Amino acid sequence: MTDMSTWQGRVDAAEGPLGQRWHQVIKPLSSLTPAGTTVLLGFACDAGVVRNLARPGAAQGPAAIRHALRNMPVHECQALADGGDVVCEGDALEAAQQSLSAAVARELAAERFPIVLGGGHEVAFGSFRGLAAHAAQRAGVPRIGIVNFDAHFDLRKDVHGTSGTPFLQIARDCEARGWPFLYACMGVSRYANTAALFARADELDVLWRLDEAMGDAQSALASFIASTDDLYLTFCLDVLPGAVAPGVSAPAPRGVGLDVLEPLIDTVVASGKLRLADIAEMNPRHDVDGRTAVVAARIVARIANGVARGAGHAVR
Secondary structure, three states: OOOOOOOOOOOHHHHHHOOOOOHHEEOOOOOOOOOOOEEEEEEOOHHHHHHOOOOOOOOHHHHHHHHOOOOEEEEOOOOEEEEEEEEEOOOOHHHHHHHHHHHHHHHOOOOOEEEEEEOOOOHHHHHHHHHHHHOOEEEEEEEEEEEEEEOOOOOOOOOOOOOHHHHHHHHHHHHHHHHOEEEEEEEEEEOOOOOOHHHHHHHHHOOEEEEOOOOOHHHHHHHOOOOOEEEEEEEEHHHHOHHHHOOOOOOEOOOHHHHHHHHHHHHHHHOOOOOEEEEEEHHHHHHHOOOHHHHHHHHHHHHHHHHHHHHOOOOO
């Protein structure tokens, strides 16, 4: 059963219904949760980050984001449910990813909109596989577009899955299925990716933009979206400047500001093709004044409100 004890906060009773906050409307996920509800799923996992020799602490990420969401004002999104956490025990990453995939597929089948709270970016392989399982039930070859806001390609080769490998794993999964691999990575740092990763991105026909060259990102992203049937949005908090998001595994010395990224998020959501979103690399162990968690909460709420504005288009 979902632990709802986190969902307590400020109550502005004198303001009436228009003064409500998320903690006042969110409910535990159940078989009675209606279609169209935005469902939060936690991925409490550090295994991929540890395997990637980075700073652990992301397993506490879902709790930190929920805490920051408690007092989020209710705007367009008024149907909210908490589906609890998938917890990775020790190094059992693959089992945790499989459990996440099943949870995501279940929510999509119920015509609800899942937002996954990470956790390291190994969350992406579990998230994508859940959407893939859902899409595979339809006729034809799915054209699932992945939009990743990230300082890193996360296309690294390794003997096993890590937080640095998920999109190469997805590329190989798509190849095995006979599906196109449609991947856009926005905000890439030239100083955080080897030449091998840039070469691999080009070999896989990845759409990418550097953090220092985002001027045409909006038009490039719009063209990318037009080539897809379904979208999966994944936001790695380390794409942001380190001063804005210090609570990540690898803080960015430059990064890309919210003033650039939020309009791009809006473009993805407004397409009507978005089926799934997640937030990656929230690491409260290294956060400062809860700064990163508050940013993560803002992004979650922005996505949820955007989906609610286009109700009926985000589930398929």
